[in-house]
Amino acid sequence: MKVTNHTSLFGRRDFIRIGSLGALGINLAAVLRAGGKKDVSCIVLWQSGGPAHQDTWDLKPDAPIEYRGEFKPISTNVPGIQICEHLPYTAKQADKFTILRSMHSRENNHERAINYLLTGYLPLSTLEFPSMGSVISKELGPKNGLPPYVSIPNTFPSYGAGYLGGEYNPFIAGDPNVAGYKVRDLTLPADVDWARVGNRRWLLEKMDAKYRALDANADFDALDSFQQRAYDLMRSPAAKKAFDVDAEPQALREKYGRTPVGQGALLARRLVEGGVRFVTVAKGWLNYDTHGDNFNTMKKVLLPEFDRAFATLLEDLHQRGMLDSTLVIAMGEFGRTPKVNNDAGRDHHNKAWSIALAGAGIPGGRVLGATDKTATEVTDLPVQPEDLLHTIYAILGVDSTREYQTPIGRPSKIVNGGTLIPGLLA
Amino acid sequence: MSRRFSVRLQCTEENCVQIFCYDLPPKGLSTVPRAFLKFSSRAFVKRQFQHPDSKQVFLAKPLDGREIAPDDTVDRRELLADWLTSPKNPFFAKAIANRMWRNFMGRGMVEPVDDFRLTNPATNEPLLEALAKDFIAHGYDLHHLIRTIAASRTYQLSGAPTKYNRSDKMAYSRHYTRRLTAEQLLDSIAQATGVEEKFTSLYPGTRAAQLPEPEIESYFLEVFDRPSRQLVCERKQPPTLNQALHLIGGDTIQKKVTDKRGALAKMSGRPVDEVIEELYLRTVSRYPDAEERQIAKAAVAKAAEPKRGLEDVFWALLNSKEFLYNH
Numbered sequence: 001m002k003v004t005n006h007t008s009l010f011g012r013r014d015f016i017r018i019g020s021l022g023a024l025g026i027n028l029a030a031v032l033r034a035g036g037k038k039d040v041s042c043i044v045l046w047q048s049g050g051p052a053h054q055d056t057w058d059l060k061p062d063a064p065i066e067y068r069g070e071f072k073p074i075s076t077n078v079p080g081i082q083i084c085e086h087l088p089y090t091a092k093q094a095d096k097f098t099i100l101r102s103m104h105s106r107e108n109n110h111e112r113a114i115n116y117l118l119t120g121y122l123p124l125s126t127l128e129f130p131s132m133g134s135v136i137s138k139e140l141g142p143k144n145g146l147p148p149y150v151s152i153p154n155t156f157p158s159y160g161a162g163y164l165g166g167e168y169n170p171f172i173a174g175d176p177n178v179a180g181y182k183v184r185d186l187t188l189p190a191d192v193d194w195a196r197v198g199n200r201r202w203l204l205e206k207m208d209a210k211y212r213a214l215d216a217n218a219d220f221d222a223l224d225s226f227q228q229r230a231y232d233l234m235r236s237p238a239a240k241k242a243f244d245v246d247a248e249p250q251a252l253r254e255k256y257g258r259t260p261v262g263q264g265a266l267l268a269r270r271l272v273e274g275g276v277r278f279v280t281v282a283k284g285w286l287n288y289d290t291h292g293d294n295f296n297t298m299k300k301v302l303l304p305e306f307d308r309a310f311a312t313l314l315e316d317l318h319q320r321g322m323l324d325s326t327l328v329i330a331m332g333e334f335g336r337t338p339k340v341n342n343d344a345g346r347d348h349h350n351k352a353w354s355i356a357l358a359g360a361g362i363p364g365g366r367v368l369g370a371t372d373k374t375a376t377e378v379t380d381l382p383v384q385p386e387d388l389l390h391t392i393y394a395i396l397g398v399d400s401t402r403e404y405q406t407p408i409g410r411p412s413k414i415v416n417g418g419t420l421i422p423g424l425l426a
Numbered sequence: 427m428s429r430r431f432s433v434r435l436q437c438t439e440e441n442c443v444q445i446f447c448y449d450l451p452p453k454g455l456s457t458v459p460r461a462f463l464k465f466s467s468r469a470f471v472k473r474q475f476q477h478p479d480s481k482q483v484f485l486a487k488p489l490d491g492r493e494i495a496p497d498d499t500v501d502r503r504e505l506l507a508d509w510l511t512s513p514k515n516p517f518f519a520k521a522i523a524n525r526m527w528r529n530f531m532g533r534g535m536v537e538p539v540d541d542f543r544l545t546n547p548a549t550n551e552p553l554l555e556a557l558a559k560d561f562i563a564h565g566y567d568l569h570h571l572i573r574t575i576a577a578s579r580t581y582q583l584s585g586a587p588t589k590y591n592r593s594d595k596m597a598y599s600r601h602y603t604r605r606l607t608a609e610q611l612l613d614s615i616a617q618a619t620g621v622e623e624k625f626t627s628l629y630p631g632t633r634a635a636q637l638p639e640p641e642i643e644s645y646f647l648e649v650f651d652r653p654s655r656q657l658v659c660e661r662k663q664p665p666t667l668n669q670a671l672h673l674i675g676g677d678t679i680q681k682k683v684t685d686k687r688g689a690l691a692k693m694s695g696r697p698v699d700e701v702i703e704e705l706y707l708r709t710v711s712r713y714p715d716a717e718e719r720q721i722a723k724a725a726v727a728k729a730a731e732p733k734r735g736l737e738d739v740f741w742a743l744l745n746s747k748e749f750l751y752n753h
Contacts, residue, residue, distance in 0.1 A: 125541065147667055166664020172649075184645070184668070185675035192680065196738060199725055203742035206721045211748045214586050215603045220747060223605075223665045230670035 040325050040360045040396050041272040042136070044280045045265065045310055047302075047332035048156065049110065049288035050353070052346050054338065054375040055298055056084050057354035058101045067338050067374045069346075070295050078365040086303040089311035095365040096314045096323065097358035098424065102369025102378040105334050105350040105385055110286055113333035113350060115158040120389035120400070120415035127406055128162035132392065133278040135414055137161075137168040139398045144275035145236035147171035147229070151280045152264040159280065163406045167222045170280065173271075176245045176263040183243045186234055197231070242274030243267070252316070257308035260284075265309040269316055272326055277396075281309075288332050292343035306330070314358055327360035327395050338374040352378045355388075360395050361425055368423060386418030394420060513562055517542060523557035523571065524548070530575050532602040532752075533595070549596045585753030603753045607663060608650035609634035610752075612678070615744055618708045619682035620689035646678050673745055683740045690740055694733065698726055701736055709743040 052069075054060055059073040059082060073082035076094030083091055083099070107113035112123050119129035130138070133149035138161075142148045151159055151170035161168035174184060188197065212220060233239050245253070245267050256262040264281035271279050283305070290297050310330055317323040335353025336346035352371045358364060369381035393400035393414060400415040494500065510518050521542065528534035535548040548554045557571065564570040575581055580598050591599040606614060612634040616623045625632055625642050634647060640655045649672050651663040673679060682688060689708060693701045702722045706714040714722065722739045729735030743749060 125538070161664075166666060169664060169666050171667045185671040188675050189677065189680040191684070196729070196734065197674075199728055199735070200738045200741050200745075203721065203725045203738060204745055207718070207742055207746040207748065211746065215753065219605065219665055223670075223747070223750075226665050226667050226670035227674070229667055230674050233667070233671070234675060 040327055041276065042132075042278045042327040042329070042360075042392065042396055043265070043268045043272060043313070044132075044278075045261070045306070045313075045328070045330040046280050046282040047288045047306070047330065048114070048282050048284065049286035049290070050113070050332045050334040050336060050348060051288040051302070052290065052294060052298065052336035053101070053349075053352065053354040053371075054336070055294065055346075056087065056303070057099045057356060058371055058375050059084060060373060060375050063338075063374050066340050069340055071299070081365065081367055084303065086299045087307045087311075089307045093311045093314045096318060097328070097356050097364050098362055098366045098368055099354060099356050100368045100381075100383060100421070100424070101352075101354045101371055102381045103331075103335075103353045103355055103383050103385075103388070104378050105353075108334065108348045108350040110289065110333060110348075111157060113348075114156075117331070117333050117385045117388075118158045119162070120386050120418065122416070127410075127412075128160070129412070130162040130164040130168065130404075131159050132389065133159065133170055133280060134161035134164055134168035135393070135398065136278040136396060138164055140277050140396075142229070142275075143277065144238040145232045146239050146242060146271065146275045147233070148277045150268075150271055150276050150278070152176065152267055152282070153260055153284075154282075156282065156285050163412075164404070165222060166219065167225060173243070173267065175260050176267040177258060177260045181245055181263075186239070186243065188234065194235075201231075238274050242270050242276070245270060252312075255308065256312045256316075257305050259305040259309070261305045262309040262312070265313040266316075269313060269320075269322070273320075273322065290336065290345050291341070291347055292345040294336070294340070294345045296344075310356070317359060323359040324361065325359075327362070327392065328358040329355065329392070330357075331355035335375070338376045349376075352376060357424070362395075363426075368421070381422065383421050384418075386416055387421055388418075389415045390418030391421045391424060395425070511566065519558035519561045519566070520554055522566075522568075523554060523561055526568070526571050526575060527554075527557065530572075530581055531598060532604045533598075550598075585751075601753065603751050605663065605665070605751055607661065608647045608652040609637070611650060611750065612644070612646050614749070615679060615682060618689070618744065618749075619679075619685065619740070620692070620708075621682040621685040621687065623678075646672065646676075679741060679744055683737050683744070690736060698723060698732060698736070702726075702739060705736070705740050705743055709740075710746070710748045 054067070055069055055071050059071065060068045061073050062068075072085045074085045074088065074091055075082055076091040078094040081094050081099070083094070105113055105116060106122060107116045115121075115123040115129075118131040120132075121129040123129075133151070137148040140148060147170075149168070149170045150173050152173045153175035155170050155172055159170050160166075174181065188194070241247070245263060248266060248270075253263065253266065256266040261281060261283050268279040268281050283302075288302060290302075310328075313328060314323065317326050317328070332353075334348055334350040337349045339346075341347060352375060369383065370379050371377060372379050390400045398414065400418065401413055403411040403413050406412050494505075509515055521540065524534045524536050524542075525539055528537075528539050535550050535554045536542055536546060557574070560574060561567070561571050581601075583599070583601050585601040585603045587594075587600050591597075594600065595602070605611075612623055616633070622631055623634060623644070623646075624630065625634075625637065625644065628637070628642065634644070637647075640652060644652075649666070649668050651661065651666075653661045683690060685691065690701075690705075693704060699719065702719060703713060705722075706712060706718070725738055725742075726732050726735030729738060
């Protein structure tokens with residue numbers, strides 16, 4: 001396997017050291033303090049499959065046609081920043097987010113790269129590391145009886161809690177774009193009332209007491225804790241309200257877009273309002289894996305729905321005064337090859353790609369990092385998943401250098417190293 | 427891909443030249459072993475491999491050692507299949523024995539179940555060897571293997587620990603308690619309530635365990651983590667909040683418990699005592715003791731009407747750990 005070590009190319013460590021001392025300076029303790037005070041939530045618009053960076057955030061209009069592809073850049077509401085022409089709504093919100101054009105990963109296979117980006121570790125066959133949402137669940141716990149970690153519409157590989165145990169797995173919200181959307185099983189069956197529930201729980205407790213004494217199995221506790229949380233959730237007015245996307249004005253729903261991603265972003269906002277700490281919104285599994293027909297798929301389906309969802313989410317959060325306390329990230333597991341292939345597609349490219357970050361104190365209207373003329377290699381500010389996760393955790397108020405114990409008693413840090421992305425918060 | 431086979435195959439080069447060789451361990455990129463097979467659809471066409479750095483060309487050589495000429499038209503999957511079931515293959519029988527053992531005992535002698543390597547030895551190597559040998563001697567007969575395991579004293583052990591083996595997690599001194607799988611649980615609920623689960627486009631009476639493919643729609647199976655049958659060790663089924671909600675608020679249990687053709691409906695009119703006894707037999711396969719009868723009767727008495735009280739008893743039994751776990 002060929003790995004390009006960007007760090008050695010232009011003294012990244014030096015940059016960080018200078019950054020932490022000087023004008024760019026903001027150290028971990030300061031970030032943790034700020035994060036801790038504000039109670040920051042996080043919404044990830046997950047672009048599974050790896051969106052082409054050169055067709056979204058990092059266009060190369062001067063590159064030869066076989067590299068630049070068929071999309072043209074458009075100006076945004078921030079002078080000097082250009083993005084893809086198929087992100088017109090997002091272009092009007094550019095003052096609210098930062099584009100990071102210098103991500104790179106050591107994994108070039110979907111499952112492994114997704115695992116890496118969501119856990120901060122290269123995948124191991126012997127140990128499953130917890131994903132960000134699961135760590136946040138464990139560290140910060142539920143608020144207002146709502147689950148701390150919610151996944152829309154479904155859970156996918158690497159979303160889980162790994163060695164932390166099923167208790168910290170995401171709550172599955174379903175697809176809010178279906179007519180009459182309701183979270184499944186959140187209400188009691190028609191002929192069961194809370195008095196009967198009391199009777200049932202009393203019975204069950206008596207029955208289990210005897211069996212529990214027989215064998216103390218580890219996941220008994222997780223089972224019981226989920227049952228308790230299920231009752232709490234069913235009785236929580238905050239939860240009912242949070243999941244009720246139908247309560248949103250029609251105009252706003254249209255603005256987000258009547259797509260699973262659009263309505264998912266809207267639901268994510270309601271959930272964060274209600275007290276959910278970490279929400280993942282995805283269209284599905286590997287939707288952005290455009291090995292063939294990249295440009296049509298992107299401009300007809302993927303980009304329009306993302307554009308409405310992302311732009312409206314930022315605007316909506318901003319108008320409600322929630323953007324300062326909500327970290328919004330749009331990302332996929334890697335970028336796509338600089339050269340368009342024979343099927344008008346682009347293949348996996350992990351050496352350079354882009355993501356967008358907004359809110360939670362991140363100043364908008366900026367581009368950080370850079371790639372070369374064909375968007376092949378990072379030329380400035382290389383950031384790898386460990387750095388990104390370390391920074392995200394810091395913003396959310398979690399010190400990712402803390403150690404957990406794996407089931408066999410091996411100490412394991414929340415993230416496998418990483419340093420704060422210089423300048424992101426400054 | 428690698429996990430579809432019995433033993434883990436590690437990817438050693440970008441874009442997956444799958445090294446399928448154990449007698450020639452890879453010693454870094456400069457000495458890629460000569461025996462390799464590439465399993466992607468494109469690779470079946472490609473019959474040689476040029477090393478990216480040394481430019482040396484390697485011919486494909488399957489695990490029995492025979493080299494395949496670039497113009498040979500043999501389907502390499504056939505060679506793989508031949509090798510998998512060849513008595514000379516030291517991995518296959520052990521891997522299957524380990525898998526079957528895990529299926530019945532809850533823990534493989536080698537865990538994770540496909541992680542066979544020198545540094546991860548079996549908890550009981552002689553036993554695994556013996557099972558594998560016996561499996562080969564009986565012509566790879568799975569039924570024979572299952573019968574051997576199921577008839578063993580070890581398999582017959584109770585799940586209740588004694589003070590001596592409470593902490594045992596790998597010596598099989600008792601049966602290890604584990605939750606029923608998605609399919610087992612749904613089938614058990616259907617059987618206990620006497621109301622079968624209906625799956626779209628399948629014959630009535632088809633059980634969850636008999637579903638021909640994982641795409642058959644069932645929220646219950648999905649939420650209890652039915653595997654997609656893509657990989658061999660993907661079933662993890664941790665408890666989740668969605669599962670808890672489904673057991674409490676969902677329609678699976680409630681509908682079956684109250685079904686007019688169901689077990690409880692058929693018992694209407696019989697004395698409460700008898701019905702409670704029958705519900706215990708149907709769910710946890712034993713009679714309730716005196717205290718349990720008392721508790722159930724008290725719950726029935728508390729209910730608005732006896733029928734509802736009995737439904738509550740039935741619901742609680744179907745949600746009890748004794749029912750949810752294999753012990």
